Amino acid sequence: MHFDLTEDQKEIRRVARELLAARSGWEQVRAAAEGRAYDDALWRELCSLGWPGIAVAEQHGGQGLGAVELAVLLEQLGYACAATPFLSSAVAAAAIQAAGSDDQRARWLPGLASGETTAGIGTKANWGPASAGHMAGSGTPWLAADAVGAAVLVLLDGDAAQLAVGAEVETLEAIDPTRRYATVSGGDAEPLGPGAADLIRTAIAAEVVGVCQRALDMTLAYVKERKQFGVPVGSFQAVSHRCAQMLLETESARSTALYAAWAAGAEPARLPEAAALAAAAAADAGRTVTASAIQAHGGIGFTWEADVHWLYKRAQLDAALLGGARRHRARLAALAAHRAATPA
Amino acid sequence: MDLTFNEQELAFRDELRAWLAANQPGTEPAGDEDAAYGWRRDWQRRLAEGGWAAVHWPPEHGGRGASLTQSAIFYEELASANAPLPANVLGLLLAGPTIMTWGSQEQQERHLVPILTAEEIWCQGFSEPDAGSDLAALKTHAVKDGDEWVVTGQKVWTSGAQYAKWCMLVARTDAQAPKKHQGLTYFLMDMEQPGVQVLPLRQITGESEFNELFIDGARVPDSNVLGGVGNGWKVALTTLMNERAGLAFFLQVRLRQLLDALIREASGRGLLEDPVVADRLGELHLKAEVLRLTAYRGLTAIEQYGQPGPEGSLTKWMWSETNQQLTQLAADLLGPSALRSGDRWAYELLRARGNSIEGGTTEILKNIVAERVLGLPRAR
Numbered sequence: 001m002h003f004d005l006t007e008d009q010k011e012i013r014r015v016a017r018e019l020l021a022a023r024s025g026w027e028q029v030r031a032a033a034e035g036r037a038y039d040d041a042l043w044r045e046l047c048s049l050g051w052p053g054i055a056v057a058e059q060h061g062g063q064g065l066g067a068v069e070l071a072v073l074l075e076q077l078g079y080a081c082a083a084t085p086f087l088s089s090a091v092a093a094a095a096i097q098a099a100g101s102d103d104q105r106a107r108w109l110p111g112l113a114s115g116e117t118t119a120g121i122g123t124k125a126n127w128g129p130a131s132a133g134h135m136a137g138s139g140t141p142w143l144a145a146d147a148v149g150a151a152v153l154v155l156l157d158g159d160a161a162q163l164a165v166g167a168e169v170e171t172l173e174a175i176d177p178t179r180r181y182a183t184v185s186g187g188d189a190e191p192l193g194p195g196a197a198d199l200i201r202t203a204i205a206a207e208v209v210g211v212c213q214r215a216l217d218m219t220l221a222y223v224k225e226r227k228q229f230g231v232p233v234g235s236f237q238a239v240s241h242r243c244a245q246m247l248l249e250t251e252s253a254r255s256t257a258l259y260a261a262w263a264a265g266a267e268p269a270r271l272p273e274a275a276a277l278a279a280a281a282a283a284d285a286g287r288t289v290t291a292s293a294i295q296a297h298g299g300i301g302f303t304w305e306a307d308v309h310w311l312y313k314r315a316q317l318d319a320a321l322l323g324g325a326r327r328h329r330a331r332l333a334a335l336a337a338h339r340a341a342t343p344a
Numbered sequence: 345m346d347l348t349f350n351e352q353e354l355a356f357r358d359e360l361r362a363w364l365a366a367n368q369p370g371t372e373p374a375g376d377e378d379a380a381y382g383w384r385r386d387w388q389r390r391l392a393e394g395g396w397a398a399v400h401w402p403p404e405h406g407g408r409g410a411s412l413t414q415s416a417i418f419y420e421e422l423a424s425a426n427a428p429l430p431a432n433v434l435g436l437l438l439a440g441p442t443i444m445t446w447g448s449q450e451q452q453e454r455h456l457v458p459i460l461t462a463e464e465i466w467c468q469g470f471s472e473p474d475a476g477s478d479l480a481a482l483k484t485h486a487v488k489d490g491d492e493w494v495v496t497g498q499k500v501w502t503s504g505a506q507y508a509k510w511c512m513l514v515a516r517t518d519a520q521a522p523k524k525h526q527g528l529t530y531f532l533m534d535m536e537q538p539g540v541q542v543l544p545l546r547q548i549t550g551e552s553e554f555n556e557l558f559i560d561g562a563r564v565p566d567s568n569v570l571g572g573v574g575n576g577w578k579v580a581l582t583t584l585m586n587e588r589a590g591l592a593f594f595l596q597v598r599l600r601q602l603l604d605a606l607i608r609e610a611s612g613r614g615l616l617e618d619p620v621v622a623d624r625l626g627e628l629h630l631k632a633e634v635l636r637l638t639a640y641r642g643l644t645a646i647e648q649y650g651q652p653g654p655e656g657s658l659t660k661w662m663w664s665e666t667n668q669q670l671t672q673l674a675a676d677l678l679g680p681s682a683l684r685s686g687d688r689w690a691y692e693l694l695r696a697r698g699n700s701i702e703g704g705t706t707e708i709l710k711n712i713v714a715e716r717v718l719g720l721p722r723a724r
Binding site: 001002003004005006009068129130220223224231232234235236237240241243244245247248251252254255256258259261262263266267277280281326328329330331332333334335336337339340341 | 345346347348349350353413603604605607608611616619622623625626627628629630633634637638640641643644645648654655658661662707710711713714715717718719720721722723
């Protein structure tokens with residue numbers, strides 16, 4: 001039992017954190033977001049470091065590492081709220097590596113691992129009841145991140161994932177301008193093997209943990225500095241207890257995201273439940289923690305200048321890509337009912 | 345990252361499982377607190393005979409030198425086997441380790457074995473009517489008289505005092521000390537003397553787990569000072585540091601069992617078809633798993649760095665909130681039948697209200713998180 005990153009994984013985390021702190025501060029993120037463009041120089045740098053292929057086998061040009069290392073990078077990219085297509089490309093590549101056929105791997109992985117091509121990931125754009133197996137009817141369009149210009153798309157519908165090419169892609173201005181979104185319909189689709197959807201949600205959940213951690217860190221810095229009634233506002237329990245709650249939700253999301261990333265590589269049989277735990281925890285934590293950050297910043301938190309809103313917006317879109325918390329709780333209830341009916 | 349048990353851990357678990365299977369504690373005597381306590385005392389004697397009473401103690405004191413993970417496994421398995429906590433849990437978890445850290449050779453030889461075998465029960469005399477969350481404000485005082493100390497004061501929320509032979513007592517020995525946490529001394533006080541009176545407190549459940557302790561001229565020999573005169577705050581911290589470690593795993597499994605029971609009841613009534621019910625049960629399943637995972641993360645942090653990480657201060661708060669949510673949902677789903685006195689769910693509903701108060705109120709835990717983990721200025 002060792003529920004923590006290995007020394008190598010911590011080293012990856014340190015390198016990523018330092019690189020992104022230097023290369024993707026709020027100034028860069030803001031410039032990209034306001035220009036509705038990606039930070040191309042940053043993306044080229046990440047590609048030259050081999051990041052998009054972190055979870056792709058060496059034979060396909062990747063680094064041959066796993067879901068935990070991918071999660072480590074994604075947490076840091078979420079923390080920076082970096083404006084790159086990393087999430088979609090790296091996660092699609094990891095899913096194809098883990099659940100694709102040999103043909104699919106040979107066709108897509110070398111390009112995705114090198115960054116020569118990119119991929120998009122998407123989910124049904126309009127959702128039906130949470131208890132249904134599919135999220136919406138077959139004619140429903142998809143909401144996808146990074147679909148414009150993507151060579152291939154990985155689309156999630158409930159437990160299933162499919163690879164799509166040649167789809168009709170139309171740019172969509174979503175509330176999160178730090179990432180490019182599109183509406184997707186039509187195209188040729190082929191299924192990905194089991195576990196792809198769970199792996200993708202696990203990775204998105206890891207990004208949300210980083211988003212939460214940044215929101216908490218910014219809030220702590222602010223409430224220690226900002227004074228009212230002659231004292232830092234962080235000395236008021238109404239504020240400090242809110243911060244404690246933010247920590248609780250961030251750490252809950254972190255525990256489940258780490259568990260799911262570990263299960264993806266080491267115990268695939270546990271992945272469906274672990275991914276549902278991670279998705280449910282992250283979808284809610286992302287939304288509430290970043291909302292709390294805006295509240296704790298007071299009036300300034302509601303302004304365009306304050307930068308916390310980028311995190312709130314990213315968290316909302318990540319929650320949407322995760323499929324929301326409700327349908328994962330429905331899945332968890334079914335799993336718990338099964339467990340309760342069959343005593344160990 | 346490795347969330348599986350290693351060979352030693354699995355061997356430990358299998359040996360324990362086999363022992364528990366061969367040594368069932370039986371059913372708790374219903375409706376008689378003294379009989380129930382006697383049952384738990386017998387249970388501890390059997391655990392001690394099997395070498396399982398204090399797995400985390402070093403072998404020279406009758407333990408197994410268990411690692412933190414093995415200790416966690418012990419409490420998880422105990423709960424899974426529907427076995428109760430040993431009667432002298434405060435002695436095993438608090439008094440024993442504190443005496444091992446601070447006690448003289450004589451004190452260790454005198455006290456550790458009777459703690460292990462439940463021959464002598466221990467209680468914890470820390471909280472007072474005006475010193476709960478603010479422990480250092482305690483007023484009970486001890487005055488030197490020859491080679492003895494004369495103790496006067498009042499303690500409250502003293503679990504198991506009606507069965508205790510010994511009390512871990514913190515009292516003020518220097519009223520002139522410049523700061524209130526200075527001038528305190530930690531005593532091992534014999535409960536069986538005329539100056540000590542125990543009055544049970546009736547809880548909202550109707551039971552009496554806790555007591556008031558009235559101390560009027562009780563005498564404690566010098567040889568029963570633990571860790572030196574004036575050093576009581578430091579010694580007390582050792583006791584408090586030990587408080588939350590192993591129990592978290594026992595409580596976490598109990599919560600899971602309660603959730604399973606609720607799901608079975610809800611399923612039997614066809615309630616799982618209701619999406620709102622499923623949503624709330626799914627949320628509780630998530631919280632129960634978060635609790636388990638976070639507790640294990642905390643263990644790894646302690647094993648690696650010698651102290652809990654930020655997640656360590658969250659588990660008790662999360663557990664109490666989740667247990668309250670679970671028992672309230674049970675009352676809501678099961679309706680009037682769950683509100684009859686004596687019904688399991690009615691009991692759990694009432695007992696859960698104490699969870700966010702006992703062992704540190706949630707408000708104080710949030711203050712601790714804010715100040716010590718997040719580095720926020722002192723709360724006001």
